[in-house]
Amino acid sequence: MVREILGLFLKDVRTEWRNKQAISSIALYLFSIILVLYYALVRIDRMIWSGVLWLVLIFLAINTITVSFSRDVKHRHWYFYTLTHPLSVYFSKAVYNLILLLVLDTLAVLLLGLFFNIPVVDWPLFMITMFLCTSAISLILTFVSLISAKTGDQPVLMTILSTPLLFPVLMSGSRLCLVSLRLIQDSNYFKDLLAIVAINMITFALTVFLFPILWRD
């Protein structure tokens, strides 16, 4: 199964490497949105920086992960279905999305730091928050993108479904981000970390149970 996951993962990486479609379009999007922000806001203080970061992250995540199942042509799903276990398909996609999103998040933070500044004080907390939130987001959105692929690839469906489902992650994550910027004092912040870890585990357990049902047509 690990070999299956690795194979499917490398297949996704190789497709991406050949046409560089996702990464280049997302990088273009990131760059243009930061230019728009520069002209609209001129200067970003710490309070707005956190909000801007989260908005950029959500839209990056939704735009990146929407295509993760609809990019493969329909009959290729059949092909995977006959060859591999459904869960290895899911995990290869989820791991691929996680790594892609982590790269893009780093890029987003670096670009924000290049054009404005990075007001993060507590770096370890910030990195842990980013990692946990990104993994929760990629687990949830990978599943939602399969749902939207099964309903006939309506791109609007992905946005409508994912935003409310992501809300618990975003609430705890943005709160932790504010703590790491030292904008709010909270000595109990590890409870928020625990909440995100719990959401990760719940989503993981759910998808192990639900993905195979949804996968077969």
Added chain:
Amino acid sequence: MVKLSWWKWIFILLMPYVILMGFLVPLGQGITDLNPFIVNPLKINKLDIVGYNTRFAENQGIRAWLKQGEYHIEADEIIVRDERHASLHFTLPGFPDTSKKDGDLALVMITSDGPLVLPSAVNLAASKSPDSSALYSGPGWSTDQLPVSEESNFNFPFRNILGETIRNTYFHVPLWFAMILLFFISVLKSIRYLQKKQIGDDAKAESYVLIGVLFGILGTVTGSIWAKFTWGSFWSFDVKQNMAAISLLIYGGYFIIRNSVQDPDAKARVSGVYNVFAFVLMIPLIFIIPRRYDSLHPGNGGNPALGSQDLDNTMRMVFYPAVIAYMIGGIWIAQLRYRIKLIYNNLY
């Protein structure tokens, strides 16, 4: 004669009981206004009070005390103007507690209708006179047990901000309990569909979600009307209000999925999977995340939960039947909706 299951008779009996008791049982007596807010030691202080549901003129033997900690002092004179207005005259011998230079005093009254308590009623002003240290001594203040009995009449308790709106407890709170139950039943039906592939289970799940969303909308509406009268605005971005809105959005997605798939089997499978996914992700949203935030709701941010302060024994007699009635009512409505859907599908 209509033949009904036994649990439907419970609903038929309980629902009128809840509505009648909820609206007709009177509120207990309370104090709505008190003037002035500040009392001075060594002077005669006249406090004008306005009561609610009180019968000062009919009652004999009204007594009143100002109380701080275990120290209290009785009113010299009580002048009753009418049933709701009275004037209390207190002569304060100094400060009760020598360690505290000022502080809030509670007003305690007994009438033949029962006790009346207004916590933090007045503030004892610190004296500015040079020999004020003589004031900070105990004599004159009594530490005897107050003759306040805990007898409870058949009344809903009077709470200062709530007033008559306390009756909304029987309509707003049970709606949420019933909503969670309906969503839970629909998840069970969805799981059953995913195991057994009977299309009827999917239709049942849809009906339960629909009625659950209806209950959620009703809960939000009753809650925001209540909020208007107690917190001051229909929507105050309280964390529980936001979470309720988000969970309704999540279930809105359920119907969007159902409308966007044509094939009935695929529709049932995708929406069933989404139903389970959404319900489980809703659990942290409702039960975990709100605990980390301050809320105006009881049970959050230092406010007491459904304890003795909010629910006294008279209220429990209506509240628990209300919860049962709403749960049964929701299940009944969902079943009726499922049958209507069946008839509709057979006709067209």
